[in-house]
Amino acid sequence: MRTGVLILPERRWAESAESWRTFDELGYDSLWTYDHLSWRSLSEGPWFSTFPVLAAAATVTRRATLGTLVTSPNFRHxxxxxxxxxxxxxxxxxxxxLGIGTGSVGAGDSDVLxxxxxxxxxxxxxxxEFVQLTDQLLREPVTTFTGRHFSAYEARMIPGCVQRPRLPLAVAATGPRGLALxxxxGQAWVTTGPTDWSxxxxxxxxxxxxxxxxxALRTACELQGRDADSVDRIFVVTDPAGDFLSSPDAFLKMAERYARAGITHLVLHAPRPNGIYAADPEALHRISADALPEVRDM
Known part of the structure; x- marks a missing residue:
């Protein structure tokens, strides 16, 4: 099992850069951020554009995978x-x-355009349609596509992806149509757990x-003639999963339960000083030192 960290794009880069660098050096396998224009209870505070933040993160990290959780059709083409x-x-x-999902109506930017x-x-x-066209764009140097919601006319993606045949897609979904996508x-599938947190x-x-x-994902893969074990299964861990940051032992017990459930990749929110995802700022340091090696063997 792999472990990643999700860092909200809410601080100026002069402050945020150290977090990205540190989590990379601590040995976390992946580093992510949300792709929104604003977000829920933090909508009145600072919030920076996702792709520039990740570009900057790429320059201060060396080994961890970087990604969006998730990009959506709400405001992107x-x-x-x-x-x-x-x-x-x-x-x-x-x-x-590239993480892709339908986007949440309540996130704060679903009706901004x-x-x-x-x-x-x-x-x-x-x-x-977004997933279908994105897949084609990332595979082909030139794409023409006419859809009901999105179209492209001789859209050029030259020189193309470093990763071949294209960079990985992580598809967030829980319903039958999304799981089929x-x-x-998808090279990965993403869930945040129960669909109605309220x-x-x-x-x-x-x-x-x-x-x-x-x-349900395994069934969807069978229908596509695909081995479900070829898909990285990502759980973005949220509060309903329990008090998993209280100690490395608590995290290990949670990781064991989700590994048995078929999850291959856990993503933890970087602790914030207050409000949502507030936690001890040293929690992920302790997990790195005392739990990550054992988690990798799950």
Missing amino acids: PVGAAKDAVALDDISGGRFV SQDTYTRRERTERFE AARY RGFTPQECLEAVAAQVR
Whole structure:
């Protein structure tokens, strides 16, 4: 099992650079950030553009994979997203993963380009087309595509990805249509656990929800004629998973449970001083020293 860290793009780079460098040096396998224009309870505070932040992160890190969790059709077009992704793959020396999802209506930027709120069906259709076109753009030097929601006319992606045949896609999904996309196009699949956090979930209920999603992904892969074990299965760990940052032992016990459920990659939010994801700033240092080697053997 691999372990990553998600760093919110909320601090000026002069402050944030040290976090990216430190987590890379501590041995975390992947480093991520959200791709939003603003976000939920932090919408009135600082929030920087994702792709430039990751480009800067690529220059201060050496080994960890870098990625978005996740880019969505809410305010991005596949041509622009793919062009930025190709550049990031190059700047990072082939360490970039493009996470893609439908995006959340409540995240704060789903209606920033239009006051119309897409229905669930419309969001799913846009997501399907976004993934299809992005896959084609990242594979081909020149792409022409006409869809219902997105089109491209002789869109050039030269010189293309460092990683071949293209850089990896991490597809976030829980429903049948989204899981089918992950099975067909994804080198990784992403879940945040239960789909309705507002209900409140116990750690056991969160674990059971993720295990059920993994089983559904396996079924989707079988329908595509694909080995599900070829797909990296990422769980972005949230509060319903329990008090996993309290000690390296607590983290190890949580990791063991999710490894048995079929997860291959855990992503932890970098501790913030207050508010959402507030935690001891030294927690991830202790986990690095006392838990990461054992987690890698799971």
